[in-house]
Structure formats: C-alpha cells, structure tokens
Amino acid sequence: MNKKQSTKGQDLHRLKAALDLYDNAPCGSICFHNDGLIFDINNTLAVWLGFTKEEIINKRTLPSLFKIGGQIFFETHFFPLIKLQGFIKEVYFDVVRKDKSVLHGLINVREIPAQDDAPLTYQATVLDMSDRWHFEAELLKAKQQAESDSKAKADFLSTISHEIRTPLNAILGIGNLLHKTPLNKNQKDYARLLLHSSEHLLSLVNNLLDLSKIEARKFELEHVDFDVFDLSKILEQTFSVRAKEKGIEMRVDLDTDVPRYLIGDPVKLNQILTNLVGNAIKFTKIGSVTLSISVAKMSKQEVYLDFKVADTGIGIPSEKLESIFQEFSQASYDVNVEFGGTGLGLTISKKLLELHGSKLSVSSKLNVGSKFKFRICYKKSDKVLAKKDLSILESEKHDFGDLMVLLVDDNPANIFIAEQYLEQWNISYLSAESGKKALSMITKHKVDLILLDLQMPKMDGYETAKNIRDLKLNMKPVIIAFSASTKGEVNEQLMEAGIDDHLPKPFQPKQLYEILLRHQNVNPQSQGQLSSIPKKSLKKSMKKSNPKLNTPKVSFKLDRYIKMANNKPEYLKKFKLSTLDALISYQKDYNKAIVKNDIKMISDLIHKSTMSLYYIEADPLTELLMESRSMLQAENKDESLLNDKVTECNKEFIIIINGLTEKD
Incomplete structure (x- = not known):
C-alpha cells in the first residue's frame, strides 16, 4: 500500500467515524x-x-x-x-x-x-428535556401546593380569629363593666383576672390575624398625619402601669429635634413598638425598659428616625438571636414555660418593618439585657393635629347632651355591652338587630350617630349604610362601622358605602368613647365622604354641611348647552341631567384614584371627563384634576399639599353638582 492509498484510507476512516458520531450523537x-x-x-x-x-x-x-x-x-x-x-x-x-x-x-x-x-x-x-420537564412540573406542582397550603393556613387563621372576636368582645366588655361595679376584694381580683386574661387573649388573636394578613399579602401601609409625641406618650402611660406592677421602671426618651407631626402609618408603628416594649417588660425582672426615639438624618421634607427598645432583662443566647424571629419560636423551652407567649410578636414586627423597607436588628447578652433597633423614614407634615383631651377620656364624664345613638348588630351580646357603656356615659340610644330594622327605626326616630356592625346576615353593614344614605332625611347621621377587620382592609368599601369612621372589634370602652367624642355634633358630609353620597341626597346634604355652597361661585357655564338645545327646555334638561350623573360618577372615580394612589385611573378619568367638562366650560375643575395627577406622579410627593388639592377638587365637584341640580 503506497502512501497516497494509506492517507485516503485514513481519511475514509475519519469520515466514517465522524458520520457515526453525528448519527449516534447524544x-x-x-x-x-x-x-x-x-x-x-x-x-x-x-x-x-x-x-x-x-x-x-x-x-x-x-x-x-x-x-x-x-x-x-x-x-x-x-x-x-x-x-x-x-x-x-x-x-x-x-x-x-x-x-x-x-x-x-x-x-x-x-x-x-x-x-x-x-x-x-x-x-x-x-x-x-422530558425528564427535566417532568421534574419541573413536579416542582411547580409542589410549589403550587405549598402556596395553596399557606393560603389555606392564612385563611384558617383569619377565619378562626374573626370567629373568636365575637365572644371575645363580650368577655372583654363584661370584664370592663364588672371592674367598675361595687365589688368585694375577692370579686375585684376575679374581675381584674378576667379583664387581664381577655386582654391577653385579644393580643393573641390580633397577632394570629395579623400574621395571616401578612402571609396573604393583605397588609398595606397607610399614609396619614400623626403626632409622634402623642404616640410615645400613650405608649409610656400604657406600659408604665405594667412595669410598676413588676417593680421595674418604664422610660421614654424622645429627642428634642424629632419633628412632632409626621406622615406615615401610626397604627403599625404603634404595633411594632407595643410588641417590642411588651416583650421587654415581660422578660425583665429587675431594672428598666427604655424606648428611645432619635433623628438619624433629616431634610426639609423627610426625617429618618431611629427607634431603640432596651431592657435589663434575661437576655438571649447568641446562637438563638436568629431563631427568635421565626414564627411560633422562642429562645428556649424554659423561656416558653416561665414567660409564656406564642413567639409571634417579633415575627410580626419584623414583617411589618419589611413593609416599611426597614429591618429589625438585635443585640443581647445573657443576664444583662437586650436592645432592639430599627429605622424608618417618614415625610414631615405641616398639619397641626388637634390634641386629644386625655383628661376627658380618662374621666369619661363628658356631657354628650341630646346625642341619640342607634346600635345595629345581629349579636345580642354585642348590643348589650355597648348599651351598658352608653348608659354609663348618659347617652340616649336605640337598638336594632338587623339592617332592615335599623332602616325602619331611622325613619321614625331622630338619630345622630349609628354604630353599625358590618357582618350581618341578609343585609350586611355596607348595604345598610347605602340604604341609609338613600333615605330622604332632614339630617344625615354619622355612621361608624365596627367589625373584626382593620380600617385599612375595608377602607375602600367604607367610602363606597358612605361610612364615616371605623371601630375594630373587640374594642376597649375608651376607644368607643373617643370615637363618640370625635363625631359629636359633626355632620358626616363635612368629612370628605361626599363622593360616597348617592345623588338623591347630595343636594340637601351639601346645603346642610356647608351653607356657603347654597350660592356657588360660577365655576362652569351652560352657554354651550343652551345653544345646542336650540330653545327646547326638554333638551337642556337632558343635557344637564346627563352631565350631573357623569359628574357624580367622576367624583367617585377621582376619590378612588386618590385612595389607591392610581395614576392610570386618574389619567383615564381626565380623558373620559374631557368632553363633559368642555361643554359646561368647567376649566377650574379640569385644572385641578391635572394638578392632582401631577402631584401623584411627583417623586417626592407632598402628602399635605396633595390633601389640600383633593379638598379643593372635591369642593369644585360639589359646586358644579349643586349648580347643575339647581340652575334653571
């Protein structure tokens, strides 16, 4: 075999090998x-x-x-x-x-x-990829099952917590009522034990409910004006009593440069601090618990606040510092046995801080004490909030005059408890165990304020409130909803139904007392709920709430409609009624967009309202809508200025609606 033949043979061999490799490749x-x-x-x-x-x-x-x-x-x-x-x-x-x-x-x-x-x-x-596809399908199925199980757990916790609240409201109410009646020493001890146990149970139920809401991602931060001085003062007063009972000192150190009025979620801040301070007192036998609030950094519009809760308690072993933030977990079995609790407080505080874009850090030494710290950024508020008259709240001796309250609840125990409180405060009241009965009573009796349960059979609280707003009454009553849900969860439904305020169940008597004080002699139509009032009652309610609106300024014209009607009154009437319906709908959509902070929704509103506002030449309202959208879009949104703009815009809506109703 010559060299050329050998090379050719090798090439054929390589080609065959390559073809075989290609044909039988993996x-x-x-x-x-x-x-x-x-x-x-x-x-x-x-x-x-x-x-x-x-x-x-x-x-x-x-x-x-x-x-x-x-x-x-x-x-x-x-x-x-x-x-x-x-x-x-x-x-x-x-x-x-x-x-x-x-x-x-x-x-x-x-x-x-x-x-x-x-x-x-x-x-x-x-x-x-068949094997991999099947593995991924199994993983996806397992993930979906885990999510389903988590949701089922959250739903169960939510349901059971809500169910517990109804009897708990009665237990807590009876405990408060018993505690204020003439009793001998033993009976006083029994009543105090009943009250403390029911408060402890309420705290547990609240934690379970909060955990279920967080896991179901139903928690959202509110952005309202609040007084951080008042918040810290109330915390100090609340926990000083418990600290004194244990023989330890409770201190609150608030730096002088901390701005008093802020914009944020005071309820969730209070909840975080309550969990941390409550834990600190529980695990401290000697010494003190200190809540410190200081400024980390500050600009013209916002402030970063450092919060620290320090105690001289039992401390936490270093290897347990991470596990204390896990659900239903405590540092050790001995701690659980000696001090009790579910281990939920720190978990919830940690997750609430994550909603704020913050985190909870801890340092601790055994038998020396612990320090919990976090930082939250708040916008500054220009509003000076009305101070609560704590002396009146503590004495509960305010004169409510001829205030008439209607209690509406399908649970007789809840009605009984509320009736006892109202009798103690010399407030006149009526009671109804259904929405239908309440509507009948309102038409027969003068009612100033309604305490309305939201969860009722046949006609729930929302439907009842809407029906009340539809009634032709000389004066619309204030409607206060009370339910197991928080205000943040149901805020939009409350606005839709024309409900003015919310009281969570179970409630302490001071909470009810405070809400009655807040709404005494106040017409609900002056509280920003105008967008929720049905058009049937809109004209009269506006006159009641603001007499100046009886002679509205000229914010629109009918010249274009008059020209289009061509001297036919029936056409002009149709144009006006059509625009009136549209304006009432636009105002509701506007307030929804503001509440949801929804820029797209307000842009859609501007688009669909263009022609209606053009025909009545309502240029001021058009400008206000545009300005509201710009404020929502701003990176550094000024909540105070936005609130003022919303008020101004609502007033403009009212002027036009009143004008379309009355103008010939």
Whole structure:
C-alpha cells in the first residue's frame, strides 16, 4: 500500500467515524430547507421519535413534527426570527412521536449559508428535556401546593380569629363593666383576672390575624398625619402601669429635634413598638425598659428616625438571636414555660418593618439585657393635629347632651355591652338587630350617630349604610362601622358605602368613647365622604354641611348647552341631567384614584371627563384634576399639599353638582 492509498484510507476512516458520531450523537440533529422540508436527520432523533429515516427525509417538514400550537409559533415567530438573525437558541417545543406521545425538546437552530450551487439550509439540534420537564412540573406542582397550603393556613387563621372576636368582645366588655361595679376584694381580683386574661387573649388573636394578613399579602401601609409625641406618650402611660406592677421602671426618651407631626402609618408603628416594649417588660425582672426615639438624618421634607427598645432583662443566647424571629419560636423551652407567649410578636414586627423597607436588628447578652433597633423614614407634615383631651377620656364624664345613638348588630351580646357603656356615659340610644330594622327605626326616630356592625346576615353593614344614605332625611347621621377587620382592609368599601369612621372589634370602652367624642355634633358630609353620597341626597346634604355652597361661585357655564338645545327646555334638561350623573360618577372615580394612589385611573378619568367638562366650560375643575395627577406622579410627593388639592377638587365637584341640580 503506497502512501497516497494509506492517507485516503485514513481519511475514509475519519469520515466514517465522524458520520457515526453525528448519527449516534447524544443529542438529536435535523437539517431542513427554507420551506421546512427535512433533508437529513440523525439516527438518535429518529429513534427518539419512533420513525425510520425513510419515513421522514424528504417527506415531512419540521413544523409537522410539532403540536398545532408549536406549528403556529414556528410560522409566526420562530422561523422569521431565524431568518432575521441567522440563529436561535434554546426554545422549548413539544415534538410529537410516531405513537402520538410527546417529547419535550429544547431546540437550537443555526443557518448554513448558501455555497456554490447549494441552497440556503438550516440545522437544528434537539435535546430531550422530558425528564427535566417532568421534574419541573413536579416542582411547580409542589410549589403550587405549598402556596395553596399557606393560603389555606392564612385563611384558617383569619377565619378562626374573626370567629373568636365575637365572644371575645363580650368577655372583654363584661370584664370592663364588672371592674367598675361595687365589688368585694375577692370579686375585684376575679374581675381584674378576667379583664387581664381577655386582654391577653385579644393580643393573641390580633397577632394570629395579623400574621395571616401578612402571609396573604393583605397588609398595606397607610399614609396619614400623626403626632409622634402623642404616640410615645400613650405608649409610656400604657406600659408604665405594667412595669410598676413588676417593680421595674418604664422610660421614654424622645429627642428634642424629632419633628412632632409626621406622615406615615401610626397604627403599625404603634404595633411594632407595643410588641417590642411588651416583650421587654415581660422578660425583665429587675431594672428598666427604655424606648428611645432619635433623628438619624433629616431634610426639609423627610426625617429618618431611629427607634431603640432596651431592657435589663434575661437576655438571649447568641446562637438563638436568629431563631427568635421565626414564627411560633422562642429562645428556649424554659423561656416558653416561665414567660409564656406564642413567639409571634417579633415575627410580626419584623414583617411589618419589611413593609416599611426597614429591618429589625438585635443585640443581647445573657443576664444583662437586650436592645432592639430599627429605622424608618417618614415625610414631615405641616398639619397641626388637634390634641386629644386625655383628661376627658380618662374621666369619661363628658356631657354628650341630646346625642341619640342607634346600635345595629345581629349579636345580642354585642348590643348589650355597648348599651351598658352608653348608659354609663348618659347617652340616649336605640337598638336594632338587623339592617332592615335599623332602616325602619331611622325613619321614625331622630338619630345622630349609628354604630353599625358590618357582618350581618341578609343585609350586611355596607348595604345598610347605602340604604341609609338613600333615605330622604332632614339630617344625615354619622355612621361608624365596627367589625373584626382593620380600617385599612375595608377602607375602600367604607367610602363606597358612605361610612364615616371605623371601630375594630373587640374594642376597649375608651376607644368607643373617643370615637363618640370625635363625631359629636359633626355632620358626616363635612368629612370628605361626599363622593360616597348617592345623588338623591347630595343636594340637601351639601346645603346642610356647608351653607356657603347654597350660592356657588360660577365655576362652569351652560352657554354651550343652551345653544345646542336650540330653545327646547326638554333638551337642556337632558343635557344637564346627563352631565350631573357623569359628574357624580367622576367624583367617585377621582376619590378612588386618590385612595389607591392610581395614576392610570386618574389619567383615564381626565380623558373620559374631557368632553363633559368642555361643554359646561368647567376649566377650574379640569385644572385641578391635572394638578392632582401631577402631584401623584411627583417623586417626592407632598402628602399635605396633595390633601389640600383633593379638598379643593372635591369642593369644585360639589359646586358644579349643586349648580347643575339647581340652575334653571
């Protein structure tokens, strides 16, 4: 054999080896023309699909191997993209085998440029991802099951917590009532034990309910004006009594440069601090507990506040510092036995701080004490909030005059408790155990304020409130909802129903007393609920709440409608009524957009209201809507200025609505 023959033999051997490597490669390979017709397929892919090569080559197109959805995707997206860029990487296709089963394939395609007389062709490699697909499907199924289980747990906790609240409201109420009656020493101790135990149970239920809301992602931060001085003072007064009982000192250190009025969520801040201070007192036998509030940094519009709760208690072992933030977890079994509790307080505080974009840190030494710290950024408020008269709240001897209250609740125990409180405060009252009965009583008796349960059979509190707002009454009563839900959860529904305020159940007597003080001699139509009032009662209620609106300033004109009516009064009347309906709807949408902080919603409102406002030449209202949107879009939104703009815009709505109602 000469050298040339030897080289040729080696080349043939290499070619055969290469062809064998291609034909039996661990991945499939397929080549096709511009029209999709397959002109080559390796043995690996043919075996995977259950075909012989002869059944595919020059007889089947690549798209014909796919399911119908894959065929459409190939024609509309996949192949055009290959032609555009010359390749495509890692796209999943369901490839149909000869026996109609499915191979889950990951496909890569490259373009083979035309050479000499050879046309443009394409080569695709196919990886069998069936096992991986099944694993991913199982993982997805497990993830969905875990999410479903978590939701079921959250729903269960929410349901059971709500169910517990009804009897707990009665227990807490009876405890408060008993504590104020003439009793001997033993009876006083029994009443105090009943009251403290019910308060402890309420705290537990609140924690369970809060945890379920956080896990179900139903918690949202509110942005309202609050007084941080008052908040810290009330915390100090609340916990000083408990600290004194244990023989320890409770201190609150508030730096002098801390701004008094802020914009944020005072309820959740109070909850975080209550959990931390309550824990500190529980685990401290000697010494003190100190709440410190200081300024970390401050600008004209916002302030970063550092909060620290320090105690001289039992401390936490270093290896347990992380686990104390886990649900239902405490530092040790001995701690659980000696001090009790569920271990939820720190978990909830940590998650509430995460909502604020903050985190809770802890440092501790055994038998020396612990320090919990966090930082929250708040916007400054320009509003000076009305101070609560704590002396009146503490004495509960305010004269409510001829205030008439209607209690509406389907639970007799809840009505009984509320009646006892009202009798103690010399407040006149009526009672109804259903929404239907309440509506009947309102038409027969003068009622100033309604305490309305939201969860009632047949006609719930929302429907009852809407029906009350539809009644033609000389003066609309204040409606206070009370339910197991927090105000933040149901705020939008409250506005829709025309409800003025909210009292969570179970409630302490001082909470009820404070809300009665707040709304005594106040007409609800002056409290920003105008958007929720049905048009039937709108005209009269506006006159009652603001006499100046009886002679509205000229904020719109009817000249265009008069011209369009062509001296036909019935046409003019139709134009006015149509615009009146639209304006009432626009005002509701406007307030919804503000509450939701929804820029798209207010933009849609501006768009759909353009023609209505154009025809009545309501340029001031158009400008106010535009300004409101700009304020919502601002990066550093000034809540105080926005609130003023919302008030101004609502006034403009009222002027036009009143004008369309009265104008001839």
